[in-house]
Amino acid sequence: xxxxxxxxxxxxxxxxxxxxxxxxxxxxxxxxxxxxxxxxxxxxxxxxxxxxxxxxxxxxxxxxxxxxxxxxxxxxxxxxxxxxxxxxxxxxxxxxxxxxxxxxxxxxxxxxxxxxxxxxxxxxxxxxxxxxxxxxxxxxxxxxxxxxxxxxxxxxxxxxxxxxxxxxxxxxxxxxxxxxxxxxxxxxxxxxxxxxxxxxxxxxxxxxxxxxxxxxxxxxxxxxxxxxxxxxxxxxxxxxxxxxxxxxxxxxxxxxxxxxxxxxxxxxxxxxxxxxxxxxxxxxxxxxxxxxxxxxxxxxxxxxxxxxxxxxxxxxxxxxxxxxxxxxxxxxxxxxxxxxxxxxxxxxxxxxxxxxxxxxxxxxxxxxxxxxxxxx
Numbered sequence: 500x501x502x503x504x505x506x507x508x509x510x511x512x513x514x515x516x517x518x519x520x521x522x523x524x525x526x527x528x529x530x531x532x533x534x535x536x537x538x539x540x541x542x543x544x545x546x547x548x549x550x551x552x553x554x555x556x557x558x559x560x561x562x563x564x565x566x567x568x569x570x571x572x573x574x575x576x577x578x579x580x581x582x583x584x585x586x587x588x589x590x591x592x593x594x595x596x597x598x599x600x601x602x603x604x605x606x607x608x609x610x611x612x613x614x615x616x617x618x619x620x621x622x623x624x625x626x627x628x629x630x631x632x633x634x635x636x637x638x639x640x641x642x643x644x645x646x647x648x649x650x651x652x653x654x655x656x657x658x659x660x661x662x663x664x665x666x667x668x669x670x671x672x673x674x675x676x677x678x679x680x681x682x683x684x685x686x687x688x689x690x691x692x693x694x695x696x697x698x699x700x701x702x703x704x705x706x707x708x709x710x711x712x713x714x715x716x717x718x719x720x721x722x723x724x725x726x727x728x729x730x731x732x733x734x735x736x737x738x739x740x741x742x743x744x745x746x747x748x749x750x751x752x753x754x755x756x757x758x759x760x761x762x763x764x765x766x767x768x769x770x771x772x773x774x775x776x777x778x779x780x781x782x783x784x785x786x787x788x789x790x791x792x793x794x795x796x797x798x799x800x801x802x803x804x805x806x807x808x809x810x811x812x813x814x815x816x817x818x819x820x821x822x823x824x825x826x827x828x829x830x831x832x833x834x835x836x837x838x839x840x841x842x843x844x845x846x847x848x849x850x851x852x853x854x855x856x857x858x859x860x861x862x863x864x865x866x867x868x869x870x871x872x873x874x875x
Contacts, residue, residue, distance in 0.1 A: 505678060506748045508565050512741060515558055527738045528554050538784055549734070551726045556737040560708070562744055563698070565679040567690055573720065573725060574732040574740075578673065578693025579604060581707030582729060583612070585640070585669055585689060588720040591616050593639040596663070598625040598654060601671070603841040609642070626652035626784060628747035631662060643681070644671035645791075648827070648853040649801045649837050651775040654786040656791065660686030667717060673697070673828070674799045678751040679792045683712045696828030697798065699743045700750050704736050722841035750830060750857060755795030757863065758855040762800055763862050769805075770814075770874035772849065776800035798855045799827055801837075808848035810874055811836055815851060817870035820862060827854035832863055 501714045501766045512576040517526050534542050556574055564572035575581040582605055586623055589595070599622040606622070613620040624630050626642050645654040651674075656693075660668055668690040670682035675698045679771035682690045692698055694706035711718045725731065744850050755778070778796020790795060802809040815823055821834040833854040837846050853864065 505566055509747050510745050512558065512562055512735075512745065513565060514686055515785070521737065525558055525738065525741060527734060529734050537602045550729055551731050553737065554794050555734050555741065556732060559737045559741045559744070562741065563692075563694075563708055564710055565678075566744075566747075567710040568677075568681050568683050568732045570713050571700050572708055572710045573722060574694070574737060575707040575709070575730050575733050576736075577705050578691070578695055578707035579608060580730050581669070581691055581693075581709050583608060584709060584721050584725060585691070586612050586616075586641070588717055588724055589616075589640060592618065594636065596621050596625075596634070596636075596638045596641045596649065596666070597625060598643040598645075599623055600647055600650045600652065600844075603844050604816065605644070605671070606844075608781045624652070625654045625659060628655075628658070629660075631813065634662070638666045640667045640669060642669045642671070644673075645799055646674045646799065648674055648799065649775075649850065651777055651782075651799065651801055653777055653782075653787050655784075655787050656682050656685035656687055658678075673799050675792060676747065676751050676797075676828075677696055678748055679755070679795050679797060683710070685791065687717075688712050689718075691854065694740060696826065697751060697754075698747060699740050700747065700827075700829055701739075701743055702826060702829040702831065704743070706732050706736055706740055751798070752795070753857045754798035757857070757860040758798050758800060759796060759855075760860045760865075761855055761863055762796075765802060765867065768871065770803045770810075770871040772803040774800060774802050800853050800855070802851045802853055803847055804849045804851060804871070804874065806849065806874055808838065811849040811851050814867075814870045814874065817867055819869075819870070820855070820858070820866040827852075829854065830857045832856040832858060 534547040541547055560572040560574055595618055643654045661795055668687045670687040671691040671698050672682050673693045690710040692708045694708045759778045762774050762779055765771050766774045806813050815836055821832045824833050835849050835852045837852045838848045
């Protein structure tokens, strides 16, 4: 049978029909424990206790794995829990290369966890080939985030694979989603998503997911640690995530279309110093984006307002349609002054991070136009 298109996989949830009701929507199974028969044998051999045994969670994992082209997937209660699971499964003293300028929470966790476990960690701008050319060390793990948040740099996954052939390559692809990049096809061993973001896309579920190219020893340790430590997503959250996955392809397509129009409009605006967006021809990694993200530049961008920190804060304060809120990847457009959130990371004071949603793009442009009017 021909492999299904992503749109079909998502909309049909791999063709799942509820076995009990024949419903086209999966049932929500909330039970935490499962019965044994009179001979003390499990009625369902794959269900004994709900810590990591739930039909809905398994189905959501299967759908995400299919979208990523992965052998397996594991859901976690948050994106950071998923990232932590990778590092907690590494041997003490591992050598790790981590991309600099990625989500500050990831950087903080890795730095703190590395010190605790005696890991040797190097932070390098992996989007910069000249910086990579200076690297002479071997690593047990290379961790990258592409596009990066909020610098919107795009690292060449295939190039990293060639440079570090013996390392485990983990890619945080939250800002791309499997609709725009499938890291495993470029050589990644593990793909990470904060499923809270675009995979769910409705700002009402916390979740994280790991996908693997193969069920190797590291993956076995990750799965075992998840089961023992209980880092498990709830059944309801998994059910809500499945609901959202059904519209993931059309949501991402609309968000990308909106984001490109929005970015192009403000790229030459007199009150805007720069727009960082992978879909623009002016992006420093434009050729790389075309190879790695052929179907769109994503929904996330950063806009640098002329006039400095106060000008950026003034613009944000005047927005009436964009929500001033942390997060990204939802159907609603969000805006945030990142230097307020992460002043210690060197982020420009005039940077506004924007997550473009599915609204009418003309409305989004008009909202920013009126907010920028006093700075033009």
